[in-house]
Amino acid sequence: MILNNNIQENYLFVKDQIASAARKAGRDPDDITLVVVTKGQPLSIAEEAIIAGALHLGENYAEEGSRKILSVPQDSSVKWHMIGHIQSRKARLVCEHFNHVDTLDRIKLAQRLDRFAGEFDRHLPVLLECNVSGEASKFGFQADEPDRWSDLLPEIEEIIKLQNLEIRGLMTMAPITTEQDQARPFFERLRQLSGFLAGEFPEVHWGELSMGMSADFEAAIQEGATIVRIGTAILGPRVAAGNI
Numbered sequence: 001m002i003l004n005n006n007i008q009e010n011y012l013f014v015k016d017q018i019a020s021a022a023r024k025a026g027r028d029p030d031d032i033t034l035v036v037v038t039k040g041q042p043l044s045i046a047e048e049a050i051i052a053g054a055l056h057l058g059e060n061y062a063e064e065g066s067r068k069i070l071s072v073p074q075d076s077s078v079k080w081h082m083i084g085h086i087q088s089r090k091a092r093l094v095c096e097h098f099n100h101v102d103t104l105d106r107i108k109l110a111q112r113l114d115r116f117a118g119e120f121d122r123h124l125p126v127l128l129e130c131n132v133s134g135e136a137s138k139f140g141f142q143a144d145e146p147d148r149w150s151d152l153l154p155e156i157e158e159i160i161k162l163q164n165l166e167i168r169g170l171m172t173m174a175p176i177t178t179e180q181d182q183a184r185p186f187f188e189r190l191r192q193l194s195g196f197l198a199g200e201f202p203e204v205h206w207g208e209l210s211m212g213m214s215a216d217f218e219a220a221i222q223e224g225a226t227i228v229r230i231g232t233a234i235l236g237p238r239v240a241a242g243n244i
Helices: 007-024 043-052 062-071 088-097 107-119 146-161 180-200 217-222
Strands: 033-037 056-059 079-082 100-104 124-131 165-171 208-210 227-230
Touching: 007 033, 007 043, 007 217, 043 056, 043 062, 056 062, 062 079, 062 088, 088 107, 100 107, 100 165, 107 124, 107 146, 107 165, 146 165, 146 180, 165 180, 180 208, 180 217, 208 227, 217 227
Parallel strands: 033 056, 033 227, 056 079, 079 100, 100 124, 124 165, 165 208
Antiparallel strands: none
């Protein structure tokens, strides 16, 4: 929930909450990256987030995000994360403009991203999106049944072989809940999946776990999140698409 209409105050308050949750879990707050979700917000709000200190911004749609990326100073230190489902036909646009892809959810997309990243002479960091809840409405590699995790290995092995993508970890979205503890088992499952994959592919860096949003990021941090995605708690409600 938004605290007030001052984005900088909200940003600093959320950073303090993240730091507090990390210390309670015996972790270093500096090990957790805050991605401020600017999807559905006008460019002016994204610019305010940058002024407030945000170094990582997240967008769900390739066109909307690309317009914002092209509108900020090109020497900006801000990193832009694609955090939404990527249609295959948008892969080129994503590779051209975004710094990170946090929602790689299928081999076909991986192959297209790899091809376009090569065309742009880029080495693209990616997270594998995993559906650890089994919800039909969610995208991602199906990973809700630990005894079937071995089924994921052939496709992941093919992604590892791609020359222009670099796997850095996993991403998930927990079911919407009213209590943070209700989301905790799904965060724990993603962490366990990360450990399983690290055992199978030790040559890959599996260190990043992107999980937790405005309503449940504290539980996610306690379960090992290294990236949390927070939007409305910092920026306020999203505006109508026509006003972006």
